[in-house]
Amino acid sequence: MKFLKDILFNNLHLKLLSLIVAFLMWLNVTSQKQTHLEIYSYIDVVNMKNDIEIEAIQPERVKIIIESTDKNIQNLDISKIHVFIDGSQIKEGENKLPVKVAIEGIQHVRIISVSPSEVIVYARKKH
Secondary structure, rough: HHHHHHHHOOOOHHHHHHHHHHHHHHHHHHHHOOOEEEEEEEEEEEOOOEEEEEEEOOOOOEEEEEEEEEEHOOOHHHHEEEEEEEEEOOOOOOEEEOOEEOOOOOOOOOEEEEOOEEEEEEEEEEE
């Protein structure tokens, strides 16, 4: 009985301290867990020239995969994710342009992939 008492209560303050430190480390690791989120979005055209109009964009939507902490993903406002192409580069006919993604006001969010990374834009001159 004395042996068991010595094992449990000898250096009790150190044992409690190490238990608290272990719990805090576990809490920190679980709160930093990274989560992926898939979003399908239509593509906006920015910086459009006045004499060009878009006939079609193929494909119309792209898949974006983002990564962040579980808490950030839960609080994410999808309207803050802006998917676009730069219309200043569009010429008449078929154009192959890269898709760009901007995330407003959200920190610690990483864009994993944009699929497809390029789209085909069919344009013509306005009459």
